Amino acid sequence: MGTVGTILYYIHWNPSVGIGPFRWYGLCWLIGFAVAYLLVQRLYREQKIKEELFEPLFLYCFLGILIGARLGHCIFYEPDYFLTSGKGIVEMFLPIRFLADGGWKFIGYEGLASHGGTLGLIIALWLYVRKTKLGIWTVLDNIAIATGSMACFIRLGNLMNSEIIGKVTDVPWAFIFERVDMMPRHPGQLYEAIAYAILFFLMWWLHKRKPEKIGTGWYFGFCLTYIFTFRFFIEYTKEIQEAFEASLPLDMGQILSIPFILLGVVCMFRKGQRR
Incomplete structure (x- = not known):
């Protein structure tokens, strides 16, 4: 089958810019923030703070x-x-x-x-x-447990805005972002949204099984390591955001992810006691 015929099977993506005066990205950002806020509030109550x-x-x-x-x-x-x-x-x-x-x-x-x-x-x-x-580690761990939910909604907002697009590909689930061009591309925003949703459910399950780790920094470290390790590798499927990145051995997203990965590993394996 020719290229034109193949393109018909890809997902054509061109949603509205928002609902009334509200843009999708702003709505997703606020929904994600509100969900994370309520989750952390519940964690505080569980810990009798x-x-x-x-x-x-x-x-x-x-x-x-x-x-x-x-x-x-x-x-x-x-x-x-x-x-x-x-x-x-x-x-x-x-x-x-x-x-x-x-x-x-x-x-x-x-x-x-x-x-x-x-x-x-x-x-x-x-x-x-x-x-x-x-305690700083208690606060960081509580925020980390809820972070995946907000990160997921933010990337869904990017998807609705057809921004931070992926590279051209021929995978069957490719998206054609009609506001950008008519080329089939990796839906990098969707990859990240799914990864962050998995992170949230994993973190919520872990905190139920290992509540004693809250306050040690382990959840904070795991969150950083998971998110930015995934972010480092997913960058290989995404278009660079600025022209100067083309001359770099790694794009800016990957370069900035490395120190957060290292910080996450240190926090996970630090010999801290719960406070």
Whole structure:
């Protein structure tokens, strides 16, 4: 069968941009955050941690992830644009784009990097435990147990937006992202979403069987190791996001994943006691 005939069997992907004024990515991001929030709240209750110590967690996590993800994208993926002018620096923090005629328009945060979001979350949680006096490893482990759920929804948002697309392929489950081109490509966003859903169910099952490990850093380490090891290898199926990555031996996603993998392994095997 010829190429045209084969393409008919691929999944043609061109969903609506959202529901009313709400974009799919923003909706998926908020749903994932809300689900993770409720899961961590349940974990706090299981561990009999006071409700007033949980209440500020939402704000710390929200700001940490958003600011970290935004700065991560601007610094690691588009430094030539955002770090070379005053307007670029303003656009790093505000969801606007300056126009050639001197005006500006609201565009939302079009660039968010998961590595930056992870680093921002870790810093935010460090500030949170300084305020609440909770054990840092207990907080990190609780967040890690719920992380897979949010990560899954974020990648589903990328899929709905037809962004972070995969390389051209002839696998029978290839997606044709019609907003991009008419080439069959790996649905890398879907690969990641499935992997993160598996991570969540695995972590939830493990914490039920091994609750005594919460507070040792093991769950946090396992989460980092799982996510970023998978992220390292899945990058081989994805298109590079910025042109400069073509000259690198590894793409930026892989380079940034390595320190998180190493940190995860260290946390898993550290000889820490539950606090």
